[in-house]
Amino acid sequence: MTEVTTRLVETTDGLRLAVHERGSADAETVVLVHGYPDNHSVWDGVAEVLAERFHVVAYDVRGTGESGVPDSTAGYRLAQLSADFRTVVDAVSPDAPVHVAAHDWGSIQTWESVTDPALRSRIATYVSISGPDLGMATAWLRERGHLRSTLRQLAHSWYVFAFQAPLLPEAMVRSGLLARFVGGGPRPAKDQVNGVELYRANFLGKLLRPEPRATDVPVLVIAPRGDDYVTVPLQTEAPRAYATRLTTQVIDGGHWVVTAEPELIAGAITAFIDKEGVR
Template structure:
């Protein structure tokens, strides 16, 4: 088993993606995909727990860490991000499908990839944490507004209130001010306040400010188109939802309709906040290993 990560570069659409490999070279391949404003280092507590069993691949998404940072908003569309994922998967495991574990915007982009036709041949399983399929979210909201009940309206309002910060991310000057304000005390302090993460577990990435500001393009390029015009997106690969019941950004009940869209769905709720890959690394790793083992 390798403990030191081997770095390589995968080029897709002119974007250079920094890819890191460690773990058991004879194990099945699992690809870990981070969200905003993280890098592959998000998984630093989970990788060692998977490395004995799996060949573990992490990478910095476009706009983050050591990967290329596009300036134009259009480069951050879900279709581009899904294309990046498949480019990495094809480079590291061209002959076998990969398992996937993804968080936040990483989960959103893998949902996009999972609904594409090639998913059944390239993705062996997908474990999603705190990142919805935006089309499913749009359909969920629409269904509760067109046939309103008191509970449904309360849920939509609660999710809207939880996501209000995304409105500020659509306004360049305001988004910069908000990020500065949120991170003024440092990333560890923010995660402690927002997600009840022990600051001792957090290492602040040196590219955090750039990643956070450029990463707002994820919101600008995707939220309004997908939520206002949601597509029918069916997923035929095995999917595990790890739902953080204390997540203040992604409320757990919006996953209640996911089984309408996903043929093979497993759901596990854990009492965690948004950044559970840091605060609940043991639980995430164990649920992922058990789920993949159950598919054998």
Template sequence: MNTTTKTLQFIHVNPLKLAVYEWGKSSPEQETIVLLHGYPDSAEVWDRLADKLSEQFHVVSYDVRGTGLSDIPARQKHFHSDYLIEDLKQVIAATSPNKAVHLVSYDWGSLQAWEGILGDRLKDQVASYTAMTPSLDAIGWWFRREVQKNSFEGYSNVVKRMTSSSYMVFFQLPVIPELSWRAGLYKVWPKFVAQLQKTTVPVSKTMLKDALHSIALYRENMIKPLFLPSSRKTTIPTHMLILTKDPFVPRAISESMREWVENIEYTEIDANHWVMLSHAEQLAQILSDYIGRHNQSKNAA
């Protein structure tokens, strides 16, 4: 029986306080896993998986700035990926100061993490990276190449992708997305997810706040990489999870990440976008197996 308890501490990343949750403590004998959540969630979405992983690992999650118990930035520009990566670096430094961690993310957690992984900005702090969503740069390159085909198939693929991701365009609009959440979208969101994904999403007390403020992630970070994608690469070992029932993440773009990652593995899971909720036990085993192959203590021995 797992007796590891979840603890809370606040880390200062000037001028904000970030809420950081831990299962266990960093030690030379244990690998540390850092879990990075997406939109419109908070770190709470990881709890079920973290409980299972903590049987073997030191586990860390945190509320991204503007969500959960973390402070809200004063301006939209403070949601830029540069600030998000600095938050991540400080969380890692505080919870695993002497050993690189294994980063796991989905949705906007992945999109922001890729900004630190590509170009190896996090090379000294991240031993391996498991992503469930490809980078914004990869999405930008995919759109560009489909258009350059100058064919019915290419344009059709672009239209299909834009249709399935229309909410991203919606979030670029001023005021209207906020009004939608305030009008009651946050109340029906769990039912919507349950119907679409056959998964029960925990109803967070901070969901409305999280959804409202985190819209800034879309507005501050999406446009440039989609229209002017970079060609940054990484040497950090990377594990790409392909969720076969996820309507938000196109398989072709996930598979294209091998172009930007020197050392990449793929694992397919018959699951949806919130796999950490619907398939927590299976995901924990998959992560355990992958991290076991990248165990720093064993590899150094």
């Protein structure tokens, strides 16, 4: 096991984020961003493999793990999550761009950063797993000819609409229903409840006003065939009109492939960095 060090960094709105690092600080930096309802530990297996070569950073997204909790739904908006990412990157790699891999909601929020021109010089490569950009996804699902894919994705995403209701998700957490639905192992109730605000803060706005942005950052989309929440066509096709340096890789596995197959995921990240990364 590699040694893990933890530090706290302060966000633009005064919260503190717990940032966990392993591997040589002199190596290229890989930042790992987790999704819902996880915290940084979902990446432990992948991080352990990557740390043999890289400086690996995994942080607890606001509201989870050891990080601070916003006092309102507005504190979970994508613009603020992107600002958090910038804060972490500037703290752990002030003088060089970083490689990024993200899963689930970590991917959704990281697309916001990858498509931000102000962050272009800070990101060398991006690996997205099971988390499309909301604007790109909405625009793609609205296109003619995608009716079947749209209906399939809506069937996969029923919980997104349930999460908009007041009190219902919190009741699902207390009853244990949400944990049974989500799968992937036990999580703290706090992380499950707080993370619902991600959906409340962002989904309806993106559905009404997608406004997808383009990026020339090298992007690898890893799409597990057995993902119960995001279909393969949505993951691999939605970014094509916007990511000019896009690679897609469909793999066997379920939504939590990052924990089930850490060596596979670490290998894919490393291979993509070797192929596309800035030296």
